[in-house]
Amino acid sequence: MKLRVIYAKRKYKGKSYTTPLVVTSYRDAAGVPRHKTVINLSALPPFLVSVIEKGLKLGDVDVLHQHGLIADFKYLTSLVIGPAYVVFQLLKELEIIAILKTFLTKTQVMIICALIIERVTHGKPLSVSALCRRFTKEASSYLLSASQSPELKTWYRTLGALEKNREAILKELFKKHQRPGELYLYDITSTYFEGEKCLLAEWGYNRDGKKGKKIIVIGLICDEQGCPIWIEVFKGSTSDQTTVLQQFKILQEELGIEEFTFVGDRGMLTKGRIDELAEEGLLERFRYITAITRKEMMQLVEDNKHPIQLSLFDEKNLAEVQHAGVRYILCHNPLKREEDQATRERLLEKTEQKLFMIRKNVAAGNWKSKDVIAKRLYRWVNHWGMEKFFNVEYDEGWFSYRKDEEKIQQYTKLDGCYVIRSNVDKKKLNKKQLLCRYKDLKMVEQAFRTMKTTELQVRPVRHWTPKNVRGHVFMCFLAYRIIWEVRQRLVPVLMRDQETRQCEAGSLTEIWRELSTISVGMLSVKDKIIYQLSRICPESQKILDLLQIESIEQIVK
Numbered sequence: 001m002k003l004r005v006i007y008a009k010r011k012y013k014g015k016s017y018t019t020p021l022v023v024t025s026y027r028d029a030a031g032v033p034r035h036k037t038v039i040n041l042s043a044l045p046p047f048l049v050s051v052i053e054k055g056l057k058l059g060d061v062d063v064l065h066q067h068g069l070i071a072d073f074k075y076l077t078s079l080v081i082g083p084a085y086v087v088f089q090l091l092k093e094l095e096i097i098a099i100l101k102t103f104l105t106k107t108q109v110m111i112i113c114a115l116i117i118e119r120v121t122h123g124k125p126l127s128v129s130a131l132c133r134r135f136t137k138e139a140s141s142y143l144l145s146a147s148q149s150p151e152l153k154t155w156y157r158t159l160g161a162l163e164k165n166r167e168a169i170l171k172e173l174f175k176k177h178q179r180p181g182e183l184y185l186y187d188i189t190s191t192y193f194e195g196e197k198c199l200l201a202e203w204g205y206n207r208d209g210k211k212g213k214k215i216i217v218i219g220l221i222c223d224e225q226g227c228p229i230w231i232e233v234f235k236g237s238t239s240d241q242t243t244v245l246q247q248f249k250i251l252q253e254e255l256g257i258e259e260f261t262f263v264g265d266r267g268m269l270t271k272g273r274i275d276e277l278a279e280e281g282l283l284e285r286f287r288y289i290t291a292i293t294r295k296e297m298m299q300l301v302e303d304n305k306h307p308i309q310l311s312l313f314d315e316k317n318l319a320e321v322q323h324a325g326v327r328y329i330l331c332h333n334p335l336k337r338e339e340d341q342a343t344r345e346r347l348l349e350k351t352e353q354k355l356f357m358i359r360k361n362v363a364a365g366n367w368k369s370k371d372v373i374a375k376r377l378y379r380w381v382n383h384w385g386m387e388k389f390f391n392v393e394y395d396e397g398w399f400s401y402r403k404d405e406e407k408i409q410q411y412t413k414l415d416g417c418y419v420i421r422s423n424v425d426k427k428k429l430n431k432k433q434l435l436c437r438y439k440d441l442k443m444v445e446q447a448f449r450t451m452k453t454t455e456l457q458v459r460p461v462r463h464w465t466p467k468n469v470r471g472h473v474f475m476c477f478l479a480y481r482i483i484w485e486v487r488q489r490l491v492p493v494l495m496r497d498q499e500t501r502q503c504e505a506g507s508l509t510e511i512w513r514e515l516s517t518i519s520v521g522m523l524s525v526k527d528k529i530i531y532q533l534s535r536i537c538p539e540s541q542k543i544l545d546l547l548q549i550e551s552i553e554q555i556v557k
Helices: 046-058 061-066 082-093 096-103 106-121 128-137 139-143 152-164 166-177 241-254 271-279 294-302 334-363 370-380 405-414 431-439 442-454 466-489 508-515 538-546
Strands: 003-012 015-027 033-040 073-080 183-192 215-223 228-235 261-264 287-291 319-323 326-332 390-395 398-403 417-422 519-525 528-533
Touching: 003 046, 015 046, 073 082, 073 139, 082 096, 082 106, 082 139, 082 466, 082 508, 096 106, 096 166, 106 128, 106 139, 106 152, 106 466, 128 139, 128 152, 152 166, 152 466, 166 228, 166 241, 166 466, 183 241, 183 442, 215 241, 215 442, 215 466, 228 241, 228 466, 241 261, 241 271, 261 431, 287 431, 294 405, 294 417, 326 431, 334 370, 334 390, 334 398, 334 405, 370 390, 417 431, 442 466, 466 508, 508 538
Parallel strands: 183 261, 261 287
Antiparallel strands: 003 015, 015 033, 073 519, 183 215, 215 228, 287 417, 319 326, 326 417, 390 398, 519 528
8 A cells, every 4th residue: 555645735714724644545436546544644743744755755664764764753752631731721711820820929829720730630639749749740740831840848838828818819719700799609518537636627517427537617608600709618616507697798898799698508597697697787788598497497387476387388389478577488399208207207216215215114113203204204205306296194103105196197298398588578589589599509519519529529638737728628619610610611511411311521520531632742853852732533622612722732832
């Protein structure tokens, strides 16, 4: 098969383009001469195309060596560059690099960018010390034009410097990309530690269900689109509701938002917290949307003076009542019905076990005094809020109980029910809109899932000083800002079909895998290093186009 190089010419939008191709000639069934393209050489520099053309004309690869055409031509290595380049370009486009340069040194900016690139593009990111060792072999060092890695202590100190300037950086990011909006979403999560030395890590409510581990608490504010705008790290013993007032003041004082609606999860904006906000005068201009806890819902249902009554809950229609200037939207989630039923049955069983234990001891003569029986009874009968479902009678040396099946059956109507509480005016948001705004908290939950499990892997936290722990979490926040932007731009290929639940790209992991086909080859020609970009396949090019990443060829030095 005779190979040769031809130069194919074409015109596009008034411009002429020439493409070098290695082809072989043949005749088709009609005897017409045709060319078959073997390889496209457009990715190679002109002098290499010339070498190949001369070699093919000589007709033997060995002759190339004899004439010294490729004697000094060596392939050194290649570097996967696609994912890192996308993240690097977005860091520049979102002006994160420019903002970091305002507060950090050049070396510190380089380190933070390298950490973010590693965190976003790798499912299991390296530790700081491991990345420090490998830095010169990573794509980030090529993009950041770094010839050597800074000392390890500089990497760690950079996280502390990042935390020191966190509030200033967040305010600048907000000014650059957000306008004061009408609604903000807030929620908290926790992440646990394997070690014992972190001063921030304390015993608290572990939302990951990991027993025996100290935790820190992370609070995140997002705008109504789910874009993250602020992050705080609290000690592990911090409760949800104690962080609310601080977040109101951050939105008002730090970000300069004069009026907004604050959306928080149930158990966070409790009546006590709402009263606290009112005492601070914050509810005169600001509004809130939240849900009441199940315990509070039960109390309101049992209060004959409150307009929320059991009969108002409907599985299909939303009911709304207003009391003392507060709107209550009575909602139903059929997916939660079985969970509520199982919880009630479990607590009823635990309560009955305690009542049976009391009856057994009274019958055996162990507890005879009425006061002793009462003490044991009221220690357990309402320990799990189940007292209303039991009829109990006792006296000196006598005790009996029975379930109130009628009341239990009555309360099954509340399975799957929940109540939204808000002071937003009806003219601004109707009851369906209030429900939708409350459900928007799922975007904050998605942010936590991304940061903790699916993509960014905030754990394990390999730091123990408070400033470095907070700096690590803030770095993960900046990485999530990049992922959020990527998801917004890739909606056409990441949006799942409502029926099949399939999407064109599959997942963000597959996106990075596809972009990993883009690499930079390093060639040595007579002691000169030549960098060459690999061919970009149509799938990768489509992703780059959707991400609005242009001129990827410029990464070749």
